[in-house]
Amino acid sequence: MPWAYNCFGEPRKAQEPVRRIATTLFGPTPDGEPGNDDLGAQSAWYVWAALGVYPATPETADLTVHSPLFERAVLDLPGSHDLDIRAPGASADTKYVHGLKLDGATWNRTYLPRSMVSKGARLDFTLEGNADTTWATGAKAAPPSYREGEHPFLASVSPSQAVVGRGESATFTVAAQRLGGEDRTLTVTAQAPAGLSRRPRRGAPTISTRRARPSIWPRSPTTSNG
Incomplete structure (x- = not known):
């Protein structure tokens, strides 16, 4: 372009x-x-x-x-x-x-x-x-720049879904890339559906974006049947 x-x-x-x-x-x-x-x-x-x-x-x-x-x-x-x-x-x-x-x-x-x-x-x-x-x-x-609806981060979850049986658990990983703005950290929240519980793998599920390249931080919630 x-x-x-x-x-x-x-x-x-x-x-x-x-x-x-x-x-x-x-x-x-x-x-x-x-x-x-x-x-x-x-x-x-x-x-x-x-x-x-x-x-x-x-x-x-x-x-x-x-x-x-x-x-x-x-x-x-x-x-x-x-x-x-x-x-x-x-x-x-x-x-x-x-x-x-x-x-x-x-x-x-x-x-x-x-x-x-x-x-x-x-x-x-x-x-x-x-x-x-x-x-x-x-x-x-310079030409006009449109920033309506812009988000400071681009985030994704992998896998997008999981099937677990009674007593089993599944781990989801959140990847995030900072697109703009001044924020350097992204706090992730998750809500488990009825019959399931959630817990972070290590501490609070916070994603740091200080690195220049997008980084995947395995700090997303783990779902288990509790």
């Missing part, structure tokens, strides 16, 4: 691989498309790559930008609106963005307003063959 670099303040590192992929893996030949394209996803990828905009965030109207491959492309939107993309001098070699104007105003961001998808706009790109290390590198230049 080359466009991830737009989120890190280094859009030039997104522009180079997008252009390289579009011009080396695609072509007007029988084998000019990589892999299997049953549903048209790869063809659509090329179209977006050539336009200079890409829907990087699913289920949103957000479009992130890179360098167009054509000097001009006009998208006919519903309601008599157009998205007019212009990039004078665009070619396979001019892969870096040095400037962008949105409806005539300077736009130093790597994403476009949502309203542009429905109301249209005019984009004017300035492209060069050398990388611009300053364009759209500020914190406010």
Whole structure:
């Protein structure tokens, strides 16, 4: 996903691989498309790559930008609106963005307003063959980040279920990976169904996440028929 670099303040590192992929893996030949394209996803990828905009965030109207491959492309939107993309001098070699104007105003961001998808706009790109290390590198230049419903940890239990007879027990192991936030420990709780009891194997079932890599800690409850 080359466009991830737009989120890190280094859009030039997104522009180079997008252009390289579009011009080396695609072509007007029988084998000019990589892999299997049953549903048209790869063809659509090329179209977006050539336009200079890409829907990087699913289920949103957000479009992130890179360098167009054509000097001009006009998208006919519903309601008599157009998205007019212009990039004078665009070619396979001019892969870096040095400037962008949105409806005539300077736009130093790597994403476009949502309203542009429905109301249209005019984009004017300035492209060069050398990388611009300053364009759209500020914190406010990055595309929107959505964190609603985000969880600080990703946890799983193995096995997902067990069958035990009278007097028998089963052990479950909890694996956890810290995804974000400041919390460094995860406390696990378990509730046994009627007829069963639970107990931690060693002390309180707490999972530490101080290690850089995800770790599996066998501190989950043990179920027994009690």
